[in-house]
Amino acid sequence: MMFARAQRLREAGVLGLNERNTNFIMRLNPRRLYPRVDDKVITKELALEAGMAVPELYGVISNQGEVKEFSDIVAERESFVVKPAQGSGGDGILVVTGRSQRKRDSFRLASGVLISKGEISHHISNIVGGQYSLSGNRDKALIEYCVNFDPVFAEVSHQGVPDIRVIVYRGYPAMAMVRLPTRASDGKANLHQGAVGAGVDMSLGETLTGVLGNELVDEHPDTGALVAGLQIPQWDFILETAARGFEVTELGYLGVDMVIDRDLGPMILEMNARPGLNIQIANGTGLAHRIARIEEVFDPDALPEERARLARREFATNRQTSIQFDR
Amino acid sequence: MKQQYVYGLAALLAIVGLSVFVYKWQVLDFPLTKNQETPVYTIESSIRFDSGPGSIKVNLLIPTLTPGFRMLNENSVSRGYGFSLNYGSGGREAQWTIRRADGSQTIYYRISVYEDEGIDQSDTTPPFPPPPVINEPFKTAVDVIVADVKEQSADTASFTAELIRRMTDASPDPNVALLLSNATTRAELVDSITTILASARIPARMVHGIELQGRQRNTEPVTWLEVHDGDQWRYFNPMTGEESLPERFLIWWRGNEPLISVEGGSNVQVEFAVQENHLDAVAIAETQAAQQGARAIDFSLYSLPIQTQAVYSVLLMIPIGALIMVILRNIVGIDAFGTFMPVLIALAFRETKLLWGVILFSVLVALGLSIRFLLEKLRLLLVPRLSAVLIVVVILMLLISLMSHRLGMETGLSVALFPMVIIAMTIERMSVVWEERGPVDAMRAGAGSLLVAITAYVFMGLPWLEHLIFTFPELLLVILSLVLLAGRYTGYRLLELSRFKALTGQ
Numbered sequence: 001m002m003f004a005r006a007q008r009l010r011e012a013g014v015l016g017l018n019e020r021n022t023n024f025i026m027r028l029n030p031r032r033l034y035p036r037v038d039d040k041v042i043t044k045e046l047a048l049e050a051g052m053a054v055p056e057l058y059g060v061i062s063n064q065g066e067v068k069e070f071s072d073i074v075a076e077r078e079s080f081v082v083k084p085a086q087g088s089g090g091d092g093i094l095v096v097t098g099r100s101q102r103k104r105d106s107f108r109l110a111s112g113v114l115i116s117k118g119e120i121s122h123h124i125s126n127i128v129g130g131q132y133s134l135s136g137n138r139d140k141a142l143i144e145y146c147v148n149f150d151p152v153f154a155e156v157s158h159q160g161v162p163d164i165r166v167i168v169y170r171g172y173p174a175m176a177m178v179r180l181p182t183r184a185s186d187g188k189a190n191l192h193q194g195a196v197g198a199g200v201d202m203s204l205g206e207t208l209t210g211v212l213g214n215e216l217v218d219e220h221p222d223t224g225a226l227v228a229g230l231q232i233p234q235w236d237f238i239l240e241t242a243a244r245g246f247e248v249t250e251l252g253y254l255g256v257d258m259v260i261d262r263d264l265g266p267m268i269l270e271m272n273a274r275p276g277l278n279i280q281i282a283n284g285t286g287l288a289h290r291i292a293r294i295e296e297v298f299d300p301d302a303l304p305e306e307r308a309r310l311a312r313r314e315f316a317t318n319r320q321t322s323i324q325f326d327r
Numbered sequence: 328m329k330q331q332y333v334y335g336l337a338a339l340l341a342i343v344g345l346s347v348f349v350y351k352w353q354v355l356d357f358p359l360t361k362n363q364e365t366p367v368y369t370i371e372s373s374i375r376f377d378s379g380p381g382s383i384k385v386n387l388l389i390p391t392l393t394p395g396f397r398m399l400n401e402n403s404v405s406r407g408y409g410f411s412l413n414y415g416s417g418g419r420e421a422q423w424t425i426r427r428a429d430g431s432q433t434i435y436y437r438i439s440v441y442e443d444e445g446i447d448q449s450d451t452t453p454p455f456p457p458p459p460v461i462n463e464p465f466k467t468a469v470d471v472i473v474a475d476v477k478e479q480s481a482d483t484a485s486f487t488a489e490l491i492r493r494m495t496d497a498s499p500d501p502n503v504a505l506l507l508s509n510a511t512t513r514a515e516l517v518d519s520i521t522t523i524l525a526s527a528r529i530p531a532r533m534v535h536g537i538e539l540q541g542r543q544r545n546t547e548p549v550t551w552l553e554v555h556d557g558d559q560w561r562y563f564n565p566m567t568g569e570e571s572l573p574e575r576f577l578i579w580w581r582g583n584e585p586l587i588s589v590e591g592g593s594n595v596q597v598e599f600a601v602q603e604n605h606l607d608a609v610a611i612a613e614t615q616a617a618q619q620g621a622r623a624i625d626f627s628l629y630s631l632p633i634q635t636q637a638v639y640s641v642l643l644m645i646p647i648g649a650l651i652m653v654i655l656r657n658i659v660g661i662d663a664f665g666t667f668m669p670v671l672i673a674l675a676f677r678e679t680k681l682l683w684g685v686i687l688f689s690v691l692v693a694l695g696l697s698i699r700f701l702l703e704k705l706r707l708l709l710v711p712r713l714s715a716v717l718i719v720v721v722i723l724m725l726l727i728s729l730m731s732h733r734l735g736m737e738t739g740l741s742v743a744l745f746p747m748v749i750i751a752m753t754i755e756r757m758s759v760v761w762e763e764r765g766p767v768d769a770m771r772a773g774a775g776s777l778l779v780a781i782t783a784y785v786f787m788g789l790p791w792l793e794h795l796i797f798t799f800p801e802l803l804l805v806i807l808s809l810v811l812l813a814g815r816y817t818g819y820r821l822l823e824l825s826r827f828k829a830l831t832g833q
Binding site for chain 2: 002005006008009010012014016017018019022023064091118119122125126129130131132184192193194211214215216280281284285286
């Protein structure tokens with residue numbers, strides 16, 4: 001029974017963690033390139049150099065002595081995001097969406113909770129101390145622009161910032177999903193933490209059914225709105241930007257996380273050298289077949305826009321459009 | 328390319344490890360299971376005599392070729408005597424010499440042997456013996472007997488059997504009676520038989536040996552007849568003509584020379600005592616390998632001091648734990664804190680025993696976690712906070728030990744054996760996961776760690792596995808090769824099968 005299921009998964013082209021790690025990450029992502037994605041400060045610099053849109057960086061705090069500069073960095077800004085430069089899985093990210101009107105040094109989080117400046121400083125200290133860094137080493141804290149996310153996902157998000165994750169294989173976008181924060185995920189767009197993932201039809205930029213944990217869901221658990229059928233704005237641009245992520249990072253197996261700002265359009269939030277595999281569940285299909293297809297048509301000289309076009313052409317989702325005739 | 332390289336390396340490691348293992352197992356006879364004991368017989372011959380006035384020289388024939396037995400060691404105990412081993416015509420001889428000695432003397436010679444079917448009669452084929460020079464009237468008698476027996480036999484064996492039958496007949500014919508007229512002892516009878524066989528050009532000799540039957544305080548060597556049929560030596564009971572050798576018959580010396588000769592002494596007495604011991608098969612294999620000069624033995628862990636051995640018997644199980652870890656994480660897909668934390672916890676379980684280990688570990692982590700949450704409120708920097716958790720863990724361990732001692736539960740004392748740094752790190756990691764991903768994830772990873780630790784403990788505690796690894800450390804190469812292979816395993820993890828259930832299309 002076990003082998004039969006493994007066989008069916010194999011036929012469906014589902015990628016497992018071991019295969020992802022040995023065949024893709026270890027082969028295509030040389031370790032020396034990791035800092036480009038693991039350190040968000042570097043990622044931001046590289047993306048800016050390449051002319052890609054990223055959330056504006058307000059400041060970086062790289063040691064305990066600088067923690068007190070937090071007030072100067074934030075100045076009078078109403079909203080901002082504090083995140084560890086080397087964090088993973090959305091850990092340690094603090095989204096401040098506003099301030100208390102009476103007390104300027106008390107901040108409102110995305111969840112609505114008010115926290116004091118002291119608490120934020122402690123959080124920054126923790127970040128700098130390395131609590132959230134992948135290696136446990138000292139880290140830097142980034143303070144950056146808080147994205148005003150596009151209302152397209154307002155109905156299917158509970159607080160936080162929904163983002164779009166695109167898996168880019170050797171420069172070709174292979175699969176995408178929209179990650180929708182839930183109450184359980186505490187406003188974070190991370191599937192591990194309980195966010196809803198919705199697959200995306202690569203050719204149309206339209207959302208498919210969602211996945212919560214490892215189960216398929218049709219509706220957002222908090223808002224009850226339908227997850228499927230939402231048109232992602234500027235889909236062409238998103239795919240092209242994601243494809244461009246390969247030029248920036250040179251990582252052959254890359255996850256590009258993008259957000260759509262109401263005013264500034266899509267921008268790169270971060271990139272990931274070890275993107276997770278739940279995207280397959282969200283899309284109801286395995287990655288292996290798409291990767292195999294990309295290997296077939298791979299052209300090292302193809303431009304990002306050509307690669308994005310190929311993804312749109314090749315990776316349409318086969319939806320069952322059979323019409324039921326009710327008697 | 329890389330894939331082949333890994334497979335090649337893994338194969339190489341496995342082959343090297345397994346061949347050394349098989350060599351030690353099959354050739355050097357290292358035992359596969361623990362407490363495999365082999366009966367070892369220690370035969371002690373004590374030589375007593377009264378010393379004369381001058382210098383003394385004692386010669387004792389000792390075992391040379393011992394079919395069915397392998398010698399473990401031999402030694403001699405004598406006061407003030409010079410000792411040497413020589414090869415004489417009858418085999419090995421032990422010689423003790425002293426310029427002068429007073430009163431009655433006792434010399435001991437001890438040999439330890441154990442049964443080994445592999446030891447055959449590795450003697451050379453003897454030449455046909457020259458016809459013995461026999462005086463009349465015996466010569467005629469011998470000739471007649473040889474002619475008669477030859478008529479009634481087909482080959483060497485039947486010739487010997489028939490000859491013995493005649494020689495031991497209750498009413499012997501006149502020729503036999505003549506020959507036996509001055510053969511009163513069994514040895515003399517065998518001597519006569521060998522002489523007749525020599526006349527028939529059949530190589531034969533006397534063998535003297537001891538029947539090993541457990542503990543014997545005083546036993547006598549028994550004489551047996553050995554006849555070469557052209558291919559091999561055959562043994563005959565000189566009293567019955569039956570071709571056989573007693574069970575566990577250790578051949579002490581061959582030929583008709585006396586067992587002992589003492590120059591300068593009188594009243595010589597030789598006594599044999601047999602003692603049966605059970606020795607660990609490992610020790611026997613080691614001694615034997617050392618005698619054969621096998622290189623493998625130089626790298627044996629049994630040559631280390633006992634204390635170091637004890638350390639290694641634990642350390643060598645860590646690779647087993649690591650292998651379990653690899654299997655559970657990469658092939659089954661269980662979540663656990665830290666890479667080797669569960670293995671180290673499993674090591675601690677070895678001391679505390681499983682049930683108490685799990686209880687103590689859970690209590691420690693639970694208490695530590697609650698205190699860690701209190702510390703969180705203090706907003707400490709990372710390193711001081713980790714140190715604080717570590718100190719709290721040490722204090723908790725102390726308290727648990729004191730409490731359980733008060734309550735008379737001595738097992739609680741073993742809490743001190745937990746690796747406290749590892750526990751502190753576990754608490755820290757768990758609390759971070761708890762805060763970031765919620766209690767469910769934290770508990771799941773915690774339970775996963777415990778599950779891996781328990782599994783590793785079970786495997787690391789298997790006595791036969793421990794013995795196997797300790798006796799055959801080369802098996803670590805096999806484990807290494809398995810780990811390398813697991814490192815290139817690209818199949819699904821077992822838990823992924825249910826994780827991706829939605830994608831199987833059913």
